[in-house]
Amino acid sequence: MQIAPLDFRMATRTDEAQLLTLMRAFYIEDQIAFDEARVRRGVDALLADPRNGEVLMLLDENGAVGGYVVIAMGFSLEQGGHFALLDELYLAPGVRGRGRGRQALAIVEQRARARGVERLRLEVNRHNELARRLYTATGYIDDTRDLMTLPLDHPRDGLL
Secondary structure (H helix, E strand, O other): OOOOOOEEEEOOHHHHHHHHHHHHHHHHHOOOOOOHHHHHHHHHHHHHOHHHEEEEEEEOOOOOEEEEEEEEEEEEOOOOEEEEEEEEEEEOHHHOOOOHHHHHHHHHHHHHHHOOOOOEEEOOOOOOHHHHHHHHHOOOOOOOOOOOOOOOOOOOOOOO
């Protein structure tokens, strides 16, 4: 079976509506709460300043957008300084298969290397076994840690 090519282009402001549509589909599928105002702030920051990272629109063999990737920049002493975070990777159901997930990861790795980082990290939900297998098969290491979040914009009655 021949692997169908996966190409990409950098997202621009004109992609915002389509990107948000794809993001909604991804969030529903991966059981992530979609806060449109918060997501829009993040998209705006990424598109406004490439130092924050980049959004890639993934293209099928016909050049149609069939998914997206978000690469965000982070900094960690443990990681030796700057690192790239594969923040989101989504391929629409009709675009999946035929090695496209692996191709998308190869694109992300290439883009991260071009940014001069030595570490690429990602988050994956525990329930997403298919994604976990793909990441493990392509060399990602399970750090056996849990990611925790403190929403600073919400009151914490009596805490602290």
